[in-house]
Amino acid sequence: MPQNDIPVVTIDGPTASGKGTVAQKVARTLGFHYLDSGALYRLTALSALRRNVALTDEHALAKLAEHLPCTFNGEHVLLANEDVSNAIRAEEVGNAASKIAALPALRQALFGLQLRFRRTPGLVADGRDMGTVLFPHAPLKVFLTASVDARAQRRYKQLIDKGFSANIEDLRKDLSERDARDANRTIAPLKPAEGAYLLDTSDITAEQAVQRVLGWYFSQSAADMQR
Numbered sequence: 001m002p003q004n005d006i007p008v009v010t011i012d013g014p015t016a017s018g019k020g021t022v023a024q025k026v027a028r029t030l031g032f033h034y035l036d037s038g039a040l041y042r043l044t045a046l047s048a049l050r051r052n053v054a055l056t057d058e059h060a061l062a063k064l065a066e067h068l069p070c071t072f073n074g075e076h077v078l079l080a081n082e083d084v085s086n087a088i089r090a091e092e093v094g095n096a097a098s099k100i101a102a103l104p105a106l107r108q109a110l111f112g113l114q115l116r117f118r119r120t121p122g123l124v125a126d127g128r129d130m131g132t133v134l135f136p137h138a139p140l141k142v143f144l145t146a147s148v149d150a151r152a153q154r155r156y157k158q159l160i161d162k163g164f165s166a167n168i169e170d171l172r173k174d175l176s177e178r179d180a181r182d183a184n185r186t187i188a189p190l191k192p193a194e195g196a197y198l199l200d201t202s203d204i205t206a207e208q209a210v211q212r213v214l215g216w217y218f219s220q221s222a223a224d225m226q227r
């Protein structure tokens with residue numbers, strides 16, 4: 001099957017909007033591959049922090065990203081064979097990821113790597129620019145939103161469950177700052193793709209969001225078959 005015909009579902013949205021959980025469940029139900037593009041930015045940020053690479057050194061960061069020795073193994077993310085699944089979720093790493101994500105050369109370095117996740121039978125890709133930049137012709141594009149309060153609560157629970165300490169007020173402030181940075185950058189800003197379905201997850205469960213996305217996917221596929 002030509003690469004461009006492999007179905008892709010893009011799920012974009014702000015941090016802690018629930019897109020990771022929803023995207024993974026949709027991928028599992030459809031039997032599709034899953035791309036957590038934020039993890040690539042986080043992996044680059046973690047490498048940079050560990051090697052003392054300045055978060056403004058675009059050239060060095062792009063080099064790091066180009067040669068990122070990463071492996072995705074189910075729920076586990078490896079960096080040069082070290083399991084960093086929890087380490088990349090730290091707030092410090094997320095904030096650093098958001099900062100370096102504004103650098104065009106770094107985004108370019110991660111571009112090809114992300115496209116390679118498009119393999120049969122299909123892909124569910126989550127991030128900020130999956131529907132706008134990476135897969136603009138995806139048959140289904142979704143944009144998840146949720147209030148800052150709902151997202152701060154979710155992030156708090158995630159961090160506590162992973163054994164990190166957290167403070168809800170600090171999280172709310174961090175989320176707002178990160179939203180502003182992700183939405184206002186000049187390159188690939190966070191915004192709904194053309195033709196994206198919008199879904200506010202503030203007052204619905206992850207399972208309800210999954211069912212909504214699957215419903216859209218199946219009605220889209222049925223419409224495509226009739227064409």
Ligand code: DC
Nearest residue numbers: 015037038041097098101127128129
């Ligand atoms: O989705 P996340 O919180 O794991 O992403 C971490 C940061 O990476 C986010 O603040 C912005 C950046 N990012 C991006 O710019 N483009 C993507 N497709 C995914 C993440």
